[in-house]
Amino acid sequence: MTEATPAALDGRAHVxxxxxxxxxVSAYFIGxxxxxxxxxxxERTTGLSKxxxxxxxxxxxxxxLATxxxxxxxxxVYEGTDVDAEASFATGLDWVLDAVAAKLARPPA
Known part of the structure; x- marks a missing residue:
């Protein structure tokens, strides 16, 4: 963590x-x-692309699946959309940030 991260939210919520x-957010990035x-x-180990x-x-x-x-x-498998890594990451990050924003918007308990 750097100074910029907590400073960006300073005053918006309890420390x-x-x-x-x-x-x-960090856990999402690392995952x-x-x-x-x-x-x-x-891919490198098997020599096979996705x-x-x-x-x-x-x-x-x-x-x-037939069982x-x-x-x-x-x-x-049959109904889901296969998206690339970039789209998957962006969607997940949006969800995480929306959840964090909602939590920050709530009054302290």
């Missing part, structure tokens, strides 16, 4: 709330970065 907000690193490591890996694992996933034991996963 403990500012610290939790900072930790929350997103770790996910991208894991994907890059997997698309190649999906194509190779497709038959197994299709058989698994009917995974309705939520089936819905996600």
């Amino acid at each position: 403990d709330t500012v610290m939790r907000a900072t930790e929350t 997103a970065i770790r996910r991208e690193i894991a994907i890059l490591r997997a 698309h190649d890996w999906q194509r190779a694992r497709g038959p197994h996933l299709t058989r698994m 009917g034991r995974f309705p939520a996963l089936t819905k996600a």
Whole structure:
């Protein structure tokens, strides 16, 4: 953390709330970065791109979903939109920042 982070929120909320907000946004960034690193490591280790890996694992996933034991996963696979890492990160960050802003707008308990 640098001076700029708590200074940007100074006076808008109690210092403990500012610290939790900072930790929350930081945790989101770290998680997103770790996910991208894991994907890059997997690609390097297997030699398969995301698309190649999906194509190779497709038959197994299709058989698994056909059992009917995974309705939520089936819905996600067949109805979900595949977005790139940048769009996924931006959407998630918007959600995190909206939640932090809502918390900062509430009167102290």
